[in-house]
Amino acid sequence: MLIIGIAGGTGCGKTTVVNQIINEFPNEEVGVISQDSYYNDLSHLTYEERSQINFDHPRAIDFDLLVSHLKSLKEGLPIHQPVYSFVKHNRTEDTILSHPRKVMIVEGILIMTQPEIRELFDIKIFVHADSDERLIRRLKRDINERGRDLEEVLNRYQHTLKPMHDQFIEPTKEFADIIIPNNKYNTVAVDIVRTIINDKIG
Numbered sequence: 001m002l003i004i005g006i007a008g009g010t011g012c013g014k015t016t017v018v019n020q021i022i023n024e025f026p027n028e029e030v031g032v033i034s035q036d037s038y039y040n041d042l043s044h045l046t047y048e049e050r051s052q053i054n055f056d057h058p059r060a061i062d063f064d065l066l067v068s069h070l071k072s073l074k075e076g077l078p079i080h081q082p083v084y085s086f087v088k089h090n091r092t093e094d095t096i097l098s099h100p101r102k103v104m105i106v107e108g109i110l111i112m113t114q115p116e117i118r119e120l121f122d123i124k125i126f127v128h129a130d131s132d133e134r135l136i137r138r139l140k141r142d143i144n145e146r147g148r149d150l151e152e153v154l155n156r157y158q159h160t161l162k163p164m165h166d167q168f169i170e171p172t173k174e175f176a177d178i179i180i181p182n183n184k185y186n187t188v189a190v191d192i193v194r195t196i197i198n199d200k201i202g
């Protein structure tokens, strides 16, 4: 199994790049794991308490579960991937049964902060977009798709997202084998990653 890690700040385009990479491969060859599925279960808190959580700090993620799932997949075992709701700020009661594939792509803002996870990656990719571009994309996406308003996004950006990005996410760029510039859509970089995957599953 080839495991590819794709990190980068919120709104840099990780999910978009992953979708562009996988859309020409058969489903049974390439699988995707999103770090967002592994936000801690916060069912013991009220919605108001959950909305105050700093979701950009590594402690917000259940990395133990993510590591154990990646190890299971590597051993050829299926996993029950949690399903996350950005609207409820919590995991849902659903899970998705995910089977091991020849290529597994793991994407998320904080995945490269964990040495144990970095060691599992055969290829480490960091997607870069400037912070003003990322904020604009995040505003549009969170208002249109994640049930947020302007004030919520800007407040989170100023108080947690930006400081956590500078402290935890940006420094992980140094671990990357490949940095994809993504201020504009980058079809060349996507083609290069596809070629690497084709070599593996060819």
Ligand SMILES: Nc1ncnc2c1ncn2[C@@H]1O[C@H](COP(=O)(O)OP(=O)(O)O)[C@@H](O)[C@H]1O
Pocket: 008, 009, 010, 011, 012, 013, 014, 015, 016, 017, 137, 138, 140, 141, 182, 183, 184, 185, 186
């Ligand atoms: N290169 C790009 N140029 C313009 N918009 C983009 C680009 N890449 C992604 N987007 C848009 O920005 C938003 C955030 O992208 P997304 O892939 O969800 O980022 P991430 O997963 O890194 O948070 C989405 O609405 C997406 O359509």
Ligand SMILES: Nc1ccn([C@@H]2O[C@H](COP(=O)(O)O)[C@@H](O)[C@H]2O)c(=O)n1
Pocket: 009, 010, 011, 014, 036, 039, 055, 056, 085, 086, 088, 089, 090, 108, 109, 156, 161
């Ligand atoms: N309940 C939550 C959980 C997370 N976030 C934000 O999501 C961002 C990470 O996801 P991307 O798809 O953008 O990589 C992160 O910056 C968290 O602030 C949230 O808003 N609400």
